[in-house]
Amino acid sequence: MKGDVHLPWGRFGLTWRTDLDLVRPEGGASERPSRLAPEALDCPVASAPLEELAAGAKRVAVVLPDATRAWQEIPLMVEAVAERLDRARCRNVRWIIGLGQHRPATEAEKALIMGRFARPGDRVFCHDAAGARDLARSTSRGTPLIVQPDVADTDLVVLVGGICYHDLAGFSGGRKAVLPGVSSRESIQANHLLGMTSSGFHRSVAAGVLEGNPVAEDMAEYLELFLAGRQAFLLNVIPDSTGRPYDYVAGDPIKAWRRGVERAVELQTLWTDRRCDIAVVSSGGYPCDIDLYQATKALAAVYGALAPESGIVLVAGLEEGMGTEVFDRMMRLALEDFDAAMAALRADFTIPAYIAVKIAWELADRPAALVTPAGDRVAFPGLVTTDMDEAVSHVTAGRRPERTLLVPSGNAVLVRTR
Numbered sequence: 001m002k003g004d005v006h007l008p009w010g011r012f013g014l015t016w017r018t019d020l021d022l023v024r025p026e027g028g029a030s031e032r033p034s035r036l037a038p039e040a041l042d043c044p045v046a047s048a049p050l051e052e053l054a055a056g057a058k059r060v061a062v063v064l065p066d067a068t069r070a071w072q073e074i075p076l077m078v079e080a081v082a083e084r085l086d087r088a089r090c091r092n093v094r095w096i097i098g099l100g101q102h103r104p105a106t107e108a109e110k111a112l113i114m115g116r117f118a119r120p121g122d123r124v125f126c127h128d129a130a131g132a133r134d135l136a137r138s139t140s141r142g143t144p145l146i147v148q149p150d151v152a153d154t155d156l157v158v159l160v161g162g163i164c165y166h167d168l169a170g171f172s173g174g175r176k177a178v179l180p181g182v183s184s185r186e187s188i189q190a191n192h193l194l195g196m197t198s199s200g201f202h203r204s205v206a207a208g209v210l211e212g213n214p215v216a217e218d219m220a221e222y223l224e225l226f227l228a229g230r231q232a233f234l235l236n237v238i239p240d241s242t243g244r245p246y247d248y249v250a251g252d253p254i255k256a257w258r259r260g261v262e263r264a265v266e267l268q269t270l271w272t273d274r275r276c277d278i279a280v281v282s283s284g285g286y287p288c289d290i291d292l293y294q295a296t297k298a299l300a301a302v303y304g305a306l307a308p309e310s311g312i313v314l315v316a317g318l319e320e321g322m323g324t325e326v327f328d329r330m331m332r333l334a335l336e337d338f339d340a341a342m343a344a345l346r347a348d349f350t351i352p353a354y355i356a357v358k359i360a361w362e363l364a365d366r367p368a369a370l371v372t373p374a375g376d377r378v379a380f381p382g383l384v385t386t387d388m389d390e391a392v393s394h395v396t397a398g399r400r401p402e403r404t405l406l407v408p409s410g411n412a413v414l415v416r417t418r
Contacts, residue, residue: 007408008285010317014371016280016388022406025270025305025415028241037080037235037248045251045259050081050158050233054088057155057231061094063177064160066102066126067109067287073245075115077160077235082117094150095124098181101188101351103324132184139221141214143191146184147226156231159253162245163238163260164268165207165414167300168195170216171264173236174257175223180351183222189349191218196346201358207300207414208265220254227253236260240267243284243412270407270415272305277401278392279306282315284409289316292331292370292378293323293352296359298410303362305405305415311367311395313388314410318374327352332379334360367395 005016035043041050054060062081065074078095085093097105097113104126105113114124127148135152137145151157161181163173180188194214195205204212211217234253238260240246246267249260279302283289288297295316302312322328330353334341341357360381368382369391378384383394392401407415 040248040250045256047251050084051087061154062158100180148182170210276403276405279405281407281410288411291320291323301410321377331356
């Protein structure tokens with residue numbers, strides 16, 4: 001029936017009036033959250049309580065997500081961790097924003113991440129990939145262990161983050177706080193280059209895949225090398241199928257994260273009874289669609305519910321346009337000359353370049369449209385418009401689809417066909 005559909009779009013939203021047969025996938029959470037961050041800290045998985053670990057530590061480093069992960073409500077986790085460190089009379093803590101290769105956080109973003117929390121003697125600063133220290137070890141796949149000195153020279157490291165489907169690492173959170181979070185450019189590139197093959201991109205490097213995914217397996221080994229002989233603790237939030245914080249897990253960085261992944265699968269996997277003709281997917285609004293680099297995560301959410309040739313309409317605000325200069329340049333090159341883009345990627349691998357070229361590769365034989373107010377500030381392998389009906393008409397070649405998959409928070413879920 002004809003009606004209004006509200007989709008997250010930037011900081012506000014978009015209302016689409018349509019009479020298409022919309023399929024809303026089933027699944028996700030229905031009951032109330034089982035735990036908040038303090039309650040998870042009270043029941044750590046395979047670990048002593050954080051305050052007990054901190055009591056014997058002279059140097060403590062806490063690794064935090066950057067502002068593009070603001071959906072994780074980071075200040076609530078910061079407050080919960082700080083309260084346990086206070087119990088242990090732990091002072092002079094280093095709070096490190098794990099940027100990986102993202103741009104430095106602004107002062108406003110630092111305030112957003114830390115919230116109202118502040119303690120005399122503590123330091124809050126951004127990771128600098130160029131200033132990481134080589135620990136003279138490598139994974140079996142050759143990724144060198146090169147990390148932030150303030151994390152390497154610590155008695156206790158606390159990893160803070162969120163667990164959801166991720167199209168490179170399988171799932172985010174956990175190990176990603178270290179690699180790419182506080183690692184060198186060389187380490188990050190070596191790990192992510194494992195997502196490529198001699199002819200293109202590794203099919204097992206995909207959302208929800210851990211075993212057989214060389215990027216994920218290498219990250220796991222990297223974390224184990226880093227943790228050897230070091231005290232560590234994890235606090236991760238697990239969002240529901242709308243992308244809002246829902247549950248928390250704490251404890252041993254490996255075992256607690258695995259427990260959190262199981263919970264993420266329960267909360268974030270959505271199902272359809274059969275494949276749809278097209279998909280309309282929103283990234284979930286700000287900050288998930290702050291730029292195209294972040295927003296394209298939503299594309300991976302719907303591939304499993306579509307036939308290979310079925311079209312996708314991506315809805316994203318893109319307040320900051322393309323995102324990084326490298327992502328912008330490589331997307332435009334891939335759309336103009338894909339072989340040249342692949343050659344450039346192999347010669348100088350970066351994560352934004354990898355994502356740009358892979359998106360162009362994935363959408364090469366699939367009609368796509370991007371609904372955004374960003375206009376000619378963005379390059380995309382398909383139509384760029386502000387009109388939902390024009391976007392749908394483009395990906396269906398003017399035909400009326402029988403089944404249109406509707407996913408309002410694509411950055412937070414994975415849709416599968418039963």
